[in-house]
Amino acid sequence: MKNITIAGAGLVGSLVGVYLAKKGHKVHIVERRSDMRKEAISAGRSINLALSDRGLKGLAGAGIDQDILKVAIPMYGRMMHSISGEQTFQPYGIDNQAINSVSRRGINVALMDCAERLPNLTISFNQRVLDVELDSATLVVQDNESHKRTFIEADCIIGADGAFSAIRDKMQKNDRFNYSQSYIEHGYKELTIPPAPDGDFQLDKNALHIWPRKQYMLIGLPNLDGSFTCTLFFPFDGNPSFESLKTEAEISAFFNEEFPDVIPFMPTLLQDFAHNPTSSLVTVRSFPWAYKDKALLIGDAAHAIVPFFGQGMNAGFEDCTVLDECLDRYPDNWEKAFKEFEILRKPNTDAIAELALENFIEMRDKVADPVFLRRKKVERLMHTQFPDRFNSLYSMVTFSDMPYHDAQVTGRKQDVLIDAIMAIDNVENEWESVGNQERITRIMAGK
Amino acid sequence: MKNITIAGAGLVGSLVGVYLAKKGHKVHIVERRSDMRKEAISAGRSINLALSDRGLKGLAGAGIDQDILKVAIPMYGRMMHSISGEQTFQPYGIDNQAINSVSRRGINVALMDCAERLPNLTISFNQRVLDVELDSATLVVQDNESHKRTFIEADCIIGADGAFSAIRDKMQKNDRFNYSQSYIEHGYKELTIPPAPDGDFQLDKNALHIWPRKQYMLIGLPNLDGSFTCTLFFPFDGNPSFESLKTEAEISAFFNEEFPDVIPFMPTLLQDFAHNPTSSLVTVRSFPWAYKDKALLIGDAAHAIVPFFGQGMNAGFEDCTVLDECLDRYPDNWEKAFKEFEILRKPNTDAIAELALENFIEMRDKVADPVFLRRKKVERLMHTQFPDRFNSLYSMVTFSDMPYHDAQVTGRKQDVLIDAIMAIDNVENEWESVGNQERITRIMAGK
Incomplete structure (x- = not known):
């Protein structure tokens, strides 16, 4: 039995706390913010997320996956909005496979409730990490209200304190610690x-809505209350950009030009645009994540990614599953367990970081491109005909727990096959013809 | 006239201090270490460096380039040592072009002396930076001996405090600050x-000696006292590695196997190996370097590189030259001058960072390869025949002040030409033949 301090009671900190406490360890989570369960909802920061298979598997370990699914809204595909207002639906998978729009706050509250029901786990809020002593697994924290400082000694610190992790900041000073924020x-x-006034959704609730506009895009995810949280991904500088749209007139003109179909649904557009913060998007890479058996980074603290594959939370929850397995394998040697964890996990989190950056281009630009749509159609035909041998990259990432790196490598190999099949004229409409079937079989056999 | 605080009295901090004081500003340099002019020499850290054209140009601005050259040892080429002890000389340039082996301490002392002769410049030693307030250009420093803390307010802070810069650490917390340490x-x-006992050099003094051994290498640079400072670049882990060579017997056996010719010249090899530190090699990239007109990173603080192109100090001194020009261009708008500096300089320091990493492979592996030697011979023939149109990458980096990025791009284009010329059988020995000259002319004309 170990004494473990976890920095951060966010999504990953709460879940890894549950896993460790269930193993019998004494867990103390320290969280910089106040208890969100006692606060009003703060607006303007991503309040819903897409939960998919890896995340659900992680939540299953805490036994709350089914509870969360009950309050989730399945999104079966992308709904594309053209400038002229046409909507086109692209399914994400087959057989009603879906990603799930969930409230970040809802999941975090469920995880904290679940964590605090365990007798050997406590959460202390309003505790800002002032200093970290890795060799003695000691945190110095300060209470935001009383300003009292406390030394928290433990056998081990888990740094689940997000993209701007204080634990990682300390590790960054260690010799040969690789780090980047980009x-x-x-x-x-x-x-x-x-x-709508009658409480209903103003757009199809079972889709992730995208307004792809090449250099930027707007997306929308449904909430249980009938609203959609929309996010404009937009350049900071240049024209148009957050910098160039200053006045209400400029903002109005821009939306009228680029997103005319949403204007009737956004009565508070101008106020929201003026008052909600403009936030930045960072990819964080680091290595090693472990310091002896004394400290370990997990989730965004180890590998923050951009949101365009909807995998940030899912990757963090998968960390918890994998760490749980490593600790099962080496229950008496945490140094070895941590090392195995980081070696198993690093290529996979590097892969999803890359895929997430690439998917921004796909979402904002390619999804509206006829060649891309043809490609997606061919992918679906391939999967239907060769379900065991062909699965789209999106499906491997979203609807499986195949390691991200394997999915990336498999995806690249499949791209070569798809390129070859797409070279067959009109193949997507004459898939079953004898000649095409012969050609497809030959390509799949690598001839 | 501005009040300027410079963090760091190292090579770049001292030189940029001279430049700024000569412009009439009041300069205060704060240095963490004690005054090296009052200390005994510390062993085991790179005590000589290769000074080349860019560095000399930077020193010329302080008027000390000729003084430094008087105490430098010119190295006209590489002297390769094979396992069997054969030595092969490869000239670096033509017409006695040379890089200069100089003492790091010697240059630093000369720069500090030069700086302190200026009435409007002071250096405070033993001052550790505890905190940085960018908006007010304020440093909080603590004296290493008295532990007294001082607030130093200024109009602007120059962060010349090296690869582990405290100023950059603070900037890293700014939104959208890109940073990596690798x-x-x-x-x-x-x-x-x-x-030697008679005081003479035991190896040719006018060469940079290399023992290339593919996965690792030993190099040696001459010092004025007749000694050579040698550096073993060697893997941390694996076999062989710093990790695998533990006992004196293992170290002896390894040197007998791989570097038999140096053993007679290294009477203190085993003690040096045991007692000198094993140091790591980092590439640091960051951007932006400027914070308004309040703070600017320069030298290693902005862009630390690995030492394999001998350009770390030279790039830092070139920063000083370029900054000086930018401040001349916008004397009344330092925000603009800083912005121009970072935009001009960033692609070039990124280029030399890449070239330095690539040159490690060249030095430790390719220099002993017959194909590489043939390539070098063709490069020299090309340069002799087309002096205005063809210059080797090494020469452009080392013997010119062409921007590093331009040198990198030109080098890549030239590689294509060289590949084409090397495809001509035995061209290096039948360069003047009519047929070969026709072929070479055709290739140079891009036909």
Whole structure:
């Protein structure tokens, strides 16, 4: 039995706390913010997320996956909005496979409730980490209200304190610690589509809505109350950009030009645009994540990614599953367990970081491109005909727990096959013809 | 006239201090270490460096380039040492072009002396930076001896405090600050070849000596006292590695096997190997370097590189030259001058960072390869025939002040030409033949 301090009671900190406490360890989670269960909802920061298979598997370990699914809204595909207002639906998978729009706050509250029901787990809120002593697994924290400082000694610190982790900050000073924080040229701003006067959804609730506009895009995810949380991903600088749209007139003109179909649904557009913060998007890479058996980074603290594959939370929850397995394998040697965890996990989190950056281009640009749509159609035909041998990259990432790196490598190999099949004229409409079937079989056999 | 605080009295901090004080500003340099002019020499850290054209140009601005050259040892080429002890000389340039082996301490002392002769410049030693307030250009420093803390307010802070810069640490917390620290798998350890009993050099003094051994290498640079400072670049882990060589017997056996010719020249090899530190090698990239007109990173604080192109100090001194020009261009708008500096300089320091990493492979592996030697011969023939149109990458980096990025791009284009010329059988020995000259002319014309 170990004494474990976890920095951060966010999504990953709460879940890894549940896993460790269930193993019998004494867990103390320290959280910088106040208890969100006692606070009003703060607007303007991503309040819903797409939960998919890896995340559900992680939540299953805490036994709350079914509870969460009950309050989730399945999104079966992308609904594309053209400038002229046409909507086109692209299914994500087959057989009603879906990603799930869930409230970040809802999941976090469920996880904290679940954590605090365990007798050997406590959460202390309003505790800001001032200093970290890795060798003695000691945190110095300060209470935001009383300003009292406390030394928290433990056998081990888990750094689940997010992209701007204080634990990682300390590790960054260690010799041979590799680290990068890399921002993209786009920021984001949240906007909202409220429910209709009768309380109903103003757009199809079972889709992730996208307004792809090449250099930028707007997306919308449904909430249980009938609203949609929309996010504009938009350049910081240049024209148009957050920098160039200053006045209400400029903002109005821009939305009228680019997103005319959402304007009737966004009565508070101008206020939201003016008052909601413009936030940046960072990819964080680090290595090693473990310091002896004394400290371990997990979730965004180890590998923050951009949101365009909807995998940030899912990857963090998968960390918890994998760490749980490593600790089962080496229950008496945490140094070895941590090392195995980081070696197993690093290539996979590097892969999803890359895929997430690439998917921004796909979402904002390619999804509206006829060649891309043809490709998606061919992918679906391939999967239907060769379900065991062909699965789209999106499906492997979203609807399986195949390691991300394997999915990335398999996806690249499949791209070569798809390129070859797409070279067959009109193949998507004459799939079953004898000649095409012969050609497809030959390509699949690598001839 | 501005009040300027410079963090760091190292090579770049001292030189940029001279430049700024000469412009009439009031300069205060704060340095964490004690005054090296009052201390005994510390062993085991790179004590000589290769000074080349860019560095000399930077020093010329302080008027001390000729003084430094007087105490430098010109190295006209590489002297390769094979396992069997054969030595092969490869000239670096033409017409006695040379890089200069100089003492790091010697240059730093000369720069500090030069700086302190200026009435409007002071250096405070033993001052550790505790905190940085960018908006007010304020440093909080603590004296290492008295532990007294001082607030130093200024109009502007120059962060010349090296690869582990405290100023950059603070900037790293700014939104959209891109940063990476990336270590290579190799570390280094310094060894020494003392002078012969008669005080003479034991190896050719006018060469940079290399013992290339594919996965690792030993190099040696001459010192004025007749000794050579040698550096073993060697993997941290694996076999062989710093990790695998533990006992004196293992170290002896390894040197007998791989570097038999140096053993007679290194009487203190085993003690040096045991007692000198094993140090790591990092590439640091960051951006932006400027914070308004309040703070600017320069030298290693902005862009630390690995030492394999001998350009770390030279790039830092070139920063000083370029910054000086930018401040001349916008004397009344330092925000603009800083912005121009970082935009001009960033692609070039990124280029030399890449070239330095690539040159490790060249030095430790390719220099002993017959194909590489043939390539070098063709490069020299090309340069002799087309001096205005063809210059080797090494020469452009080392013997010119062409921007590093332009040198990198030109080098890549030239590689294509060289590949084409090397495809001509035995061209290097039948360069003047009519047929070959026709072929070469055709290739140079892009036909």
